[in-house]
Amino acid sequence: xxxxxxxxxxxxxxxxxxxxxxxxxxxxxxxxxxxxxxxxxxxxxxxxxxxxxxxxxxxxxxxxxxxxxxxxxxxxxxxxxxxxxxxxxxxxxxxxxxxxxxxxxxxxxxxxxxxxxxxxxxxxxxxxxxxxxxxxxxxxxxxxxxxxxxxxxxxxxxxxxxxxxxxxxxxxxxxxxxxxxxxxxxxxxxxxxxxxxxxxxxxxxxxxxxxxxxxxxxxxxxxxxxxxxxxxxxxxxxxxxxxxxxxxxxxxxxxxxxxxxxxxxxxxxxxxxxxxxxxxxxxxxxxxxxxxxxxxxxxxxxxxxxxxxxxxxxxxxxxxxxxxxxxxxxxxxxxxxxxxxxxxxxxxxxxxxxxxxxxxxxxxxxxxxxxxxxxxxxxxxxxxxxxxxxxxxxxxxxxxxxxxxxxxxxxxx
Numbered sequence: 126x127x128x129x130x131x132x133x134x135x136x137x138x139x140x141x142x143x144x145x146x147x148x149x150x151x152x153x154x155x156x157x158x159x160x161x162x163x164x165x166x167x168x169x170x171x172x173x174x175x176x177x178x179x180x181x182x183x184x185x186x187x188x189x190x191x192x193x194x195x196x197x198x199x200x201x202x203x204x205x206x207x208x209x210x211x212x213x214x215x216x217x218x219x220x221x222x223x224x225x226x227x228x229x230x231x232x233x234x235x236x237x238x239x240x241x242x243x244x245x246x247x248x249x250x251x252x253x254x255x256x257x258x259x260x261x262x263x264x265x266x267x268x269x270x271x272x273x274x275x276x277x278x279x280x281x282x283x284x285x286x287x288x289x290x291x292x293x294x295x296x297x298x299x300x301x302x303x304x305x306x307x308x309x310x311x312x313x314x315x316x317x318x319x320x321x322x323x324x325x326x327x328x329x330x331x332x333x334x335x336x337x338x339x340x341x342x343x344x345x346x347x348x349x350x351x352x353x354x355x356x357x358x359x360x361x362x363x364x365x366x367x368x369x370x371x372x373x374x375x376x377x378x379x380x381x382x383x384x385x386x387x388x389x390x391x392x393x394x395x396x397x398x399x400x401x402x403x404x405x406x407x408x409x410x411x412x413x414x415x416x417x418x419x420x421x422x423x424x425x426x427x428x429x430x431x432x433x434x435x436x437x438x439x440x441x442x443x444x445x446x447x448x449x450x451x452x453x454x455x456x457x458x459x460x461x462x463x464x465x466x467x468x469x470x471x472x473x474x475x476x477x478x479x480x481x482x483x484x485x486x487x488x489x490x491x492x493x494x495x496x497x498x499x500x501x502x503x504x505x506x507x508x509x510x511x512x513x514x515x516x517x518x519x520x521x522x523x524x525x526x527x528x529x530x531x532x533x534x535x536x537x538x
Contacts, residue, residue, distance in 0.1 A: 133304045134538055136378040137215025137366030138475050139207040139315070143359050143462050146183030147210055152479050154182075155487050156511050160343035160461050162357050169323045175335035177345050178321050179359035179463025196259050197272055198237035203362035203468075204269035204317035205276050211313060212277050215366035220311060220376055228281040228309035229274040230299040231317065231364070232292030234467030234525065237264035238320040269317045273364070281309040287467075289525025290430070291389075292316050293363065294470025297533055298387035300367045310372060315364030316471035326358065332397070334434060346464075347491040348431035348457035349438050349501050356432040359463030363472035370538075380538040382478045385419070385518070388412025392528030399437055403444030405530045410448040410522055413532035417518070421449045424534070425516020426486050428473045430524050431457035432464050441524070442500035451503045454514055456480075460490035470523035470531060477519040477535050486512045 138148045143161025145151035154161075161179040170176045185202035186194050194202060208231070212218065217227075240263040247255050262268055267285035274283035282303070286295040293316020300314035329335045336355040338345040347353040373380055390412065392405035399406065414421060427445055431438050445455065458476050465472055480486050492508040495501050522532040 131305050132370035133301050133367055133384045134370045134373050135365050135381045135384055135478060136368050136373050137211035137217065138381060138478065139210030139214060140361065140363040140472055140475055141181060141183060141203050141206045142361040142472060143179035143182055148475060155458060155461055155476065158488065158490060160490065161359065162342045162345055162463055164339055164342045173326060173330055174337050175326065175330045176339045177336055177342050177357045179357055180321065181360055198240040198263040198268060199319035200233055200236055200317045201263065201269045201272040203319055204231055204315065205272050207315055207362040207364040208273040208313050209276055211364040211366050215378060217277060217311065217366060222311045224278045224280040226281050226310040227277060227279040228303050228312045229270055229277065229279045230284045230286065230296040230312060230314045231270035231273050232286040232288065232296035232467050233266055233269050233317050234287065234289045234292050235318060235320045235325065236266035237268055238325055239322050240264045242322055242324055273313060277313055279313065288529040289527055290466050290469050291523045291525035291529035291531045292467035294474065294521065294523035294531035294533055295389065297365060297471065297474055298389060298531060301384055301387050304367055304369055310368065312367045313364060314367055315362060316468040317362035318466040318468045319360040321358060321360055329358065336433065344491050346433045346460045348429070348433045348460050348489055349442065349495055349506055350492050351494045351496050353433040353435060353438065355434055356459065357463035359465040361465050361472065362468050363475050365474065382481055382535045383538050384533065385536045386413045386417025386534040388416055388532045390530045392530065394528055397526045399440040399524060401436065401440055403440040405528060406441055406444035406522065406524055407448040409530035409532040410444060410520065413520065413534045417534040417536065419518055419534065423518045424449050424453050424520050425514060426480055426519040427453050427455045428477045428519065428521045429455055429457045430522050432459055439496060439498040439501060442498060442504055446500040446503055451505060453505065454486045454512060455504050455506045456487050457489045458487055470521065473521045474533055477521040481519045481535055481537060484513060484515060486514055
C-alpha cells in the first residue's frame, strides 16, 4: 500500500486533437505555430454570429473499427483513442499490473450531447422505434470513462468527474489521490469533449462567450490580447497513465515526468463568471505548489487556461501573478487548439509535460497587443516563437463554469 506522500509519475501520454491525431503530431504542430481553427461550412451555421470551430484533425472512423464507431458517442470515441495511445506508450498491457489494481478517471464537461440531440431528432422525425438502443450509454457523462475502462480492462474503479472545463484536470487529481491512498497501482486519467453541434454552439453564442472573428479563423483565439472577443470551441481528448514511481522504476517503464502536486478550490462567486481578481484560482495554484513541496520560485513554466474571454484572461493573469510572481514563462495553447472544454486540462497537462521534458515553452499565438491589465503586462508570456529555457517544474491550471478551479504541478522525474 502507498502513502499520501508516495511519488506518482506519468508513464503514458495520448491525445487526438485539432492539431494532430496523436501526441507527436499534435506537439509538432503546436511548436510549428499551426492552428486547428477553421470556419464552419455547414448550412446550419450560416445565421450564427460565431461560426468558428477547432475540429479534429483525424476522424475517429479512421482509427476505430465500425462497431465501436456505431456504439460510442464521438466524445467516447476520442477518449478511447487517446487512452489507448497512452496505454501503449506506458506498455500497460505488459506491466504485470492486475486488472483489480487498474483504475480509470476520465472527465467530460458535456459528454454525449451530440448523441442526445441527434437521437431526439430521430425520435421527432421517425418515432421511438428508430431510436438507437445504444442511446443511453452513448449520452451518459460517465460513458467515456466506462469505454476507457473497458478498453484497458480496469477493475479497480472507473470514475467520471464532471466539472465543466476543469474536468480533465480534476480527473488527473483524482488519479493522483487514488495512487497516494493505495486504491490502485495504475490509473488512466484524462478528459474528452466533442460537442460541435448547433445547440451547444447557439448556447455559447447566446452567452457571447465565443469569438465572432469569422473572417480570420486562425487569428480568432487571442488569449491575453486586447482584441480577444471569446473562445473557439474545440474537440478532442487527452490521456495520461499514472503510477507510483517505485513500481514504474521496478518494471523499467519510461517516465515522462512526476505528478508532484494538485490543488482544487471553488470560487463561491458566480455560476459562470470567474472572480474578477482570480481569488479562487490563485488559491488553487498556491495549494498545488504546497502539495508538491515547492515554492512559487520553483515554477518555471505555466500553461494557462486562458480561453480568450475578456474577463477570464485578466482574472487568471492576476491569479498567476499573485500566486507565483512574474518570473515564470507563461503560454496559452488554446490560441492554436481552441477550447476543448472538459478535455482542456488533460491536453494542456500533456503540453506541460512535453515542455518540461524538452525544455521548450510553446508560443502564444495571436498575442499582438497584450491587454493593459497590470498582471498581463507583468507576466512573461511567451509569444511569436517557442522559447528554450531551463526549468524543473511546470504548472497547468484549469477553470470551469460553476467556479471550479484546478491546478497541477509536474516536475522532472
